[in-house]
Every structure is written in C-alpha cells, then in structure tokens.
Amino acid sequence: MEKEIVISAHKLTKKFGDFIATNEITFKVYAGEIFGFLGANGAGKTTAMKMLCGLSIPSAGEATIAGFDVYRETEKIKQNIGYMSQKFSLYEDLTVVENIRFFGGIYGLSNKELKSKSEALIKTLGLEKEVDKLVGSLPLGWKQKLAFSVAILHEPKIVFLDEPTGGVDPVTRRQFWDLIYDASDRGITIFVTTHYMDEAEYCDRVSMMVDGYMKALDSPENLKKTHGAATMDEVFFDLARGAQRQGD
Amino acid sequence: MKQFKAFVRKEFYHVFRDPKTLLLLFGMPIAQIILFGFALTNEIKNSKIVIVDYAQDEASRRISEKIEASANFEVAQKLLSHREIEEAFKSGTIKMAVVFPNKFNYHLNHEGKAQIQIIADASDPNTATTLSNYANAIIKDCQKSLVPAGQKGLNINTEVRMIYNPELKGVYNFVPGVMALVLLLVGVLMTSVSIVREKEMGTMEVLLVSPFNPLLVIVSKAIPYFFLSLINLTIILILSSTLMEMPINGSLFLLYFASSILILTALALGLLISNSTDSQQAAMLISLMAMLMPTLLFTGFLFPLENMPMPLQIVANFLPSKWYYIIVKSVMIKGLGWASVWKEILILMGMTTFLVVLSVKKFKIRLA
Numbered sequence: 086m087e088k089e090i091v092i093s094a095h096k097l098t099k100k101f102g103d104f105i106a107t108n109e110i111t112f113k114v115y116a117g118e119i120f121g122f123l124g125a126n127g128a129g130k131t132t133a134m135k136m137l138c139g140l141s142i143p144s145a146g147e148a149t150i151a152g153f154d155v156y157r158e159t160e161k162i163k164q165n166i167g168y169m170s171q172k173f174s175l176y177e178d179l180t181v182v183e184n185i186r187f188f189g190g191i192y193g194l195s196n197k198e199l200k201s202k203s204e205a206l207i208k209t210l211g212l213e214k215e216v217d218k219l220v221g222s223l224p225l226g227w228k229q230k231l232a233f234s235v236a237i238l239h240e241p242k243i244v245f246l247d248e249p250t251g252g253v254d255p256v257t258r259r260q261f262w263d264l265i266y267d268a269s270d271r272g273i274t275i276f277v278t279t280h281y282m283d284e285a286e287y288c289d290r291v292s293m294m295v296d297g298y299m300k301a302l303d304s305p306e307n308l309k310k311t312h313g314a315a316t317m318d319e320v321f322f323d324l325a326r327g328a329q330r331q332g333d
Numbered sequence: 334m335k336q337f338k339a340f341v342r343k344e345f346y347h348v349f350r351d352p353k354t355l356l357l358l359f360g361m362p363i364a365q366i367i368l369f370g371f372a373l374t375n376e377i378k379n380s381k382i383v384i385v386d387y388a389q390d391e392a393s394r395r396i397s398e399k400i401e402a403s404a405n406f407e408v409a410q411k412l413l414s415h416r417e418i419e420e421a422f423k424s425g426t427i428k429m430a431v432v433f434p435n436k437f438n439y440h441l442n443h444e445g446k447a448q449i450q451i452i453a454d455a456s457d458p459n460t461a462t463t464l465s466n467y468a469n470a471i472i473k474d475c476q477k478s479l480v481p482a483g484q485k486g487l488n489i490n491t492e493v494r495m496i497y498n499p500e501l502k503g504v505y506n507f508v509p510g511v512m513a514l515v516l517l518l519v520g521v522l523m524t525s526v527s528i529v530r531e532k533e534m535g536t537m538e539v540l541l542v543s544p545f546n547p548l549l550v551i552v553s554k555a556i557p558y559f560f561l562s563l564i565n566l567t568i569i570l571i572l573s574s575t576l577m578e579m580p581i582n583g584s585l586f587l588l589y590f591a592s593s594i595l596i597l598t599a600l601a602l603g604l605l606i607s608n609s610t611d612s613q614q615a616a617m618l619i620s621l622m623a624m625l626m627p628t629l630l631f632t633g634f635l636f637p638l639e640n641m642p643m644p645l646q647i648v649a650n651f652l653p654s655k656w657y658y659i660i661v662k663s664v665m666i667k668g669l670g671w672a673s674v675w676k677e678i679l680i681l682m683g684m685t686t687f688l689v690v691l692s693v694k695k696f697k698i699r700l701a
Contacts, residue, residue: 138542160544168542172535178350179343190339191545219350236539245542 097146124294177221226257388437509661510634520599528607582668601688
C-alpha cells in the first residue's frame with residue numbers, strides 16, 4: 086500500500102544574496118511519520134522549515150505541504166499545520182488558560198471545542214493547579230510541553246517543531262518526546278529539527294543538513310549501518326566533517 | 334470575527350498586565366499636563382513689581398487695586414522716588430514699576446487723556462514684554478469702568494488688545510500642544526513596541542503561521558490602543574478644564590473626531606517603525622526621537638512657527654501635529670466649527686490615509 090505523502094520538496098532552494106542557505110533539497114515525508122531534520126547551527130534547518138511553513142518564499146524549487154503548494158496556497162497550508170518556534174512561542178503575560186483560548190481562538194475553534202480541548206490538555210499535562218498562573222512563572226520544561234500541546238490544539242496534519250527541546254533537562258526532554266509519540270499515534274505528522282543526536286534516535290527517519298545540502302536521509306538504524314557507526318553522534322561527525330560553515 | 338475577538342482580548346491583557354505600559358499610557362498625559370500646565374509655563378506669576386502712585390486719587394487707586402489683585406503680580410512697596418525705583422531695579426527686587434503721575438484723575442477727567450508710565454526690566458525682554466502686556470491689559474480693562482456712561486474720549490495711554498486670550502494664559506498654548514504630543518507619542522510608542530515585542534518573543538512567527546490574516550493582526554493591535562488613546566484624551570481634557578481652566582468652546586464631537594484622525598496617524602507611524610526594527614529598545618528610541626523632537630519644535634506650541642525661517646516652516650507643514658494643533662486651538666479656544674477647520678481636517682486626513690496605506694503595504698507578511 087502506498088503511504089500518503091504529506092510533505093514533498095523538490096530542489097527547494099533559498100538564497101540570501103550570494104549566500105545559499107538551503108541548496109536544492111529534495112525529500113518526502115509520509116503521514117504519521119516522525120521526521121527528524123538534523124544539522125549543525127547554520128546548516129539551513131530553520132530556513133528550510135520556514136519555507137515549508139509559508140513564512141519564507143523559496144528562491145527556487147517546489148514543495149507541497151498537505152498537498153498544497155508553498156507559493157500559491159499558503160493560506161490552505163496554514164490551516165493544516167501547527168508550528169512551534171525556536172524561541173518560546175506562548176505569551177508569558179497570559180495565563181495558561183488564556184494562552185490556550187487565544188491560540189484556539191485564532192485557529193477558529195468553537196467555544197465548545199475550546200472548552201473540552203483545553204480541559205483535556207490541562208489534564209494530560211497535569212497543569213490543573215497552574216491554569217490561572219501566568220505562563221511566565223512556569224518552569225521552562227512545562228512551558229515547552231504546553232507550547233507543543235497548544236501547537237497541535239487544532240489537530241493539524243503536520244506539526245513543525247523548531248528545536249523544541251533547547252535548554253531543558255534530559256528527563257523533561259524524554260517527557261516531551263512522550264507527547265510527540267502521542268501526537269504521532271493520533272496520526273499527526275511530526276517534522277522536528279534538533280541538534281541533539283540522542284533525539285535523532287527517536288525519529289522514524291532523519292535527514293542530515295550540512296552547509297545547506299541534504300547529505301543523508303534514512304532511518305537511524307540504516308544510517309548507522311551505512312556509516313559503520315555505533316551512535317547517531319558518529320554518523321553526524323562522519324557527515325559533517327567537511328562542513329565549511331561554522332555555527333552561529 | 335471570533336478570531337478577531339480573541340486577538341483583541343489578548344491585546345488588552347498585554348496592556349493591563351504590564352505596569353510599564355500602564356504607566357506610560359496613563360502616567361504620561363497626567364505628568365505632561367501638570368508639567369506644562371504648572372511648571373513649564375511661560376506665564377509669569379507673582380512677579381515683584383512696584384506701584385508708585387504720586388496721584389493718590391480715585392482713578393489711580395482703582396487701577397492699583399486691580400493690579401494688586403492680579404495673580405501675576407506681587408506688589409511690593411508703594412511710594413518711591415525715581416532714584417529709589419532705579420535702585421530697586423538694580424538690586425533685582427522688582428521686575429516692573431507702574432508710575433502714576435500727579436493729578437492722574439484730573440487729567441483723565443478734564444483733558445480726556447492721562448499717562449501711566451510702565452518701566453520694565455528689559456534685561457529679560459520676554460518677561461518684560463509679558464509683564465507690560467499684563468499691566469496694559471489690566472489698565473485697559475479699568476479704563477472702561479472709569480468712563481461714566483455716555484461719556485467718550487477718555488484715554489489712558491495704552492492700546493493693546495489680546496483677543497481670545499486676554500489674560501495671556503499659557504495653558505491656551507500648552508494644552509493643545511500637549512494633546513498632540515501625548516496622542517502621538519503614546520500611539521506611536523505603544524504600537525511599535527507591541528508589534529516588535531511579538532517579533533522579539535518569537536510569537537510573531539506563530540501568528541504568521543496561523544491562518545489568522547496578518548492584516549487583522551495590525552487591526553486588532555490598533556483597536557485597544559485607539560480606545561485607550563481616546564480615554565487618554567478624555568483625561569487630558571478633564572484635567573485641563575478643571576485644573577487649568579482651559580475652555581472647550583467648540584464642539585466636543587469635532588474635537589474627538591480630529592483627535593481620532595491623529596491617533597490613527599500615530600498608530601500607522603508606530604506600525605511603520607515596527608517594520609524597521611526587531612528590538613523593543615530600538616523601537617522605543619526611534620519612536621521617541623521621531624516624535625518628541627519634531628513635535629516639540631514644529632507644532633508651534635513652544636516656538637511660534639511664524640518666527641521660523643521659511644525652510645523650517647515648510648518642514649512644519651509635513652507634521653500632522655501642526656495641523657492638529659491648529660484644529661484644536663480653533664475648536665477649543667475660538668469655538669470654531671467644521672466650516673472653519675475643514676481644510677486642516679482634510680490635510681490631516683490625507684496624511685493619515687497616506688501613512689496607513691504605506692505602513693500596511695510595508696508590513697511584512699512573511700518573515701524573509
């Protein structure tokens with residue numbers, strides 16, 4: 086049976102003047118997959134992701150998200166995706182429940198949906214006591230779990246996570262990934278960038294960006310096999326050895 | 334619509350939860366009004382003057398009493414020789430002397446004209462002019478009451494006429510100026526900072542990825558600040574009419590209408606500034622620099638535009654605050670209506686439309 090393709094990119098390129106941030110990347114992501122988008126800082130991950138989300142217009146190449154074209158159908162793409170930015174993406178001066186209502190509101194959820202969803206969300210995260218606290222007063226790990234839950238509140242087909250676990254401890258990271266698995270089980274496709282190589286092991290398939298090129302794309306097991314490596318770390322070093330760009 | 338409501342509600346949360354914003358929003362107009370109304374006034378109060386009354390008759394006494402009653406003067410001593418007057422000026426104890434010659438009343442009633450000598454310390458020319466104007470105004474006023482009904486030709490030797498502001502009140506100048514300043518400053522600052530804050534926090538990306546129309550982002554940001562600015566205006570009007578006795582002679586509706594246009598201008602300018610920077614500090618700095626200086630210099634409430642060289646007068650024409658200032662003065666003080674200020678209102682509207690269109694066009698819907 087043919088798997089449903091939700092993201093398809095063909096020779097997608099973004100140039101800033103002479104600088105080619107992403108250079109002709111071609112890949113496909115299937116429905117329900119956890120797709121890891123790996124690379125050192127400055128390798129072009131965030132640029133690629135912004136093009137896929139409709140935040141940035143590609144310089145060349147083609148891409149469709151949930152079947153919609155990134156040049157012409159950004160509005161339809163927006164209906165079908167969730168996004169969690171590298172920077173923390175909730176309002177710190179709003180309470181937990183106000184944030185949920187706001188983001189639910191701009192995605193056009195009805196009051197009834199909002200009510201049932203926010204209750205379920207708060208229960209899953211164990212935030213019952215914190216509902217009326219300002220988000221700014223929550224620990225970082227909780228904020229990020231909340232941000233993720235809010236990003237998938239409207240049940241998007243795909244959720245884009247840009248380095249979602251930056252700066253949190255390993256235990257919280259593990260919990261975060263539990264949420265990602267839950268979402269994936271519900272059929273949401275996960276597109277996640279990270280530079281933690283242990284997280285790469287959690288993905289169904291990973292791609293490696295080096296200097297704007299996509300150097301590898303396979304399951305973690307296959308990548309380790311072909312590179313004769315014991316861990317994803319070693320795979321990464323093997324691929325990134327020739328990298329010209331230094332991290333920013 | 335539902336999305337829109339959610340967004341506007343969120344903006345109000347931002348405003349009411351940030352003490353800095355609140356302070357800026359409501360503290361500034363109050364501080365400005367009080368500063369300009371009381372402290373930074375060009376009105377001169379309690380100036381030490383001396384009345385030298387050689388006549389000691391009915392007319393001179395009545396005029397003296399009026400002068401003494403004025404809050405502008407503090408009348409120090411009563412009978413001095415010319416030498417002594419000179420000494421008093423030298424030592425700086427007085428700023429002005431009003432001298433009634435002998436037989437003041439007699440000259441006035443029998444010859445139909447009399448003279449009062451006003452000597453002012455013109456080492457500070459502005460003060461001197463202002464003080465002598467005050468005195469002239471009072472004397473002129475007395476002259477009317479000294480004339481018995483039906484009799485003509487009495488002439489005390491002054492001819493100064495101050496229309497609209499016979500008491501030369503400073504607030505008449507300052508209140509409209511402060512209104513322009515506060516509305517512009519608050520509007521520009523609030524919008525630019527609140528949009529740039531979303532960029533800085535990373536929430537702008539999330540908003541732009543959402544199906545929420547980017548233009549609505551602007552509109553929903555503008556709405557709370559628009560209403561808060563109107564509240565601000567109301568505070569200024571109440572303060573200035575109760576504390577400063579500033580009259581509102583014209584139509585209140587016209588006043589709010591003109592102010593609404595200025596507020597829109599401010600919001601558009603704020604949006605424009607938010608496009609050119611990514612940090613709240615920079616946005617704040619640009620807003621202050623771009624608004625404060627030109628508004629202070631070229632609106633006409635601190636420095637009369639008529640006295641400026643031609644190129645600067647031309648520059649002033651491009652400032653919305655100049656036109657707003659003219660409208661507000663005409664409406665509040667002169668009590669003029671639409672018929673008299675429609676030209677200024679059209680100019681202001683033109684500027685606003687231009688800025689709104691420009692800033693909406695420039696608003697970056699995508700990030701790169």
